[in-house]
Amino acid sequence: GAVVSQHPSWVICKSGTSVKIECRSLDFQATTMFWYRQFPKQSLMLMATSNEGSKATYEQGVEKDKFLINHASLTLSTLTVTSAHPEDSSFYICSARGDSTNQPQHFGDGTRLSIL
C-alpha cells in the first residue's frame, strides 16, 4: 500500500516552455502533498507544502509564480515550472501523506527535468 506515482519520470524541454509534473496517490487519499527539489549528490530541499483544496505554502526563497502548485483533489497534485530556464534543471520529488499527521511521507519516484 501507500503508492505514490509521479509522472513524467524524465522530461527534456526548451528554455521558455512550461512543464507540468503530476503526483498521484494511487491507493490512499493524500490530504497533504510535498514538493522537493534535489540537486546532484545533495539532500532534498522542501519547496512547498500543499493541502487539498487550499493554496500551497511555499518555503522561503521559492518563487510561487515560477513553481505553480495545484492540489485539486485528494489524489492529485501538480507542479508546473513556468517559463523554464536551464537553472531550473533538477530532480523534483513529490511525497504524500494521508489524514494522520503522524504518518511518514510516501515518495514518488521523482522527475528528472532538463532544460535546454
Add this chain to the structure above:
Amino acid sequence: AQTVTQSQPEMSVQEAETVTLSCTYDTSESNYYLFWYKQPPSRQMILVIRQEAYKQQNATENRFSVNFQKAAKSFSLKISDSQLGDTAMYFCAFMKQNTGNQFYFGTGTSLTVIP
C-alpha cells in the same frame, strides 16, 4: 528550528559485514519522529525504518536497526549482513509530532557495499 546532521558523507563496507551510519539532530521538541530513508541510484526514496521519540525501545526492521539516544539527540542506523543492494544514499529525517508538515533531512551518507 530543527537541524539534522550526518557527519559521514561517504562510507563503504564489505559484503556481509556490519556498518553504522550516524545522525544527530537538534530540537527543542519533546515529541517527534525520526526516520531513515534510502535512495538507491534509481533515485526513489524508500523508507527504511522509523522511530517514535516517546518509545525507549530501539526500532528494528530485519537487518536494519537503530540506536536512539534521546538525551544525546543521536539516531544511528546499523545495517547487519550488508548486501550489494544496500548501496545507496541514506538520509536521516526528523518530523515534529502532530504537525504533519516538514521533514528535516540530513545531508545524506553515500554507502557503498563492496563485493
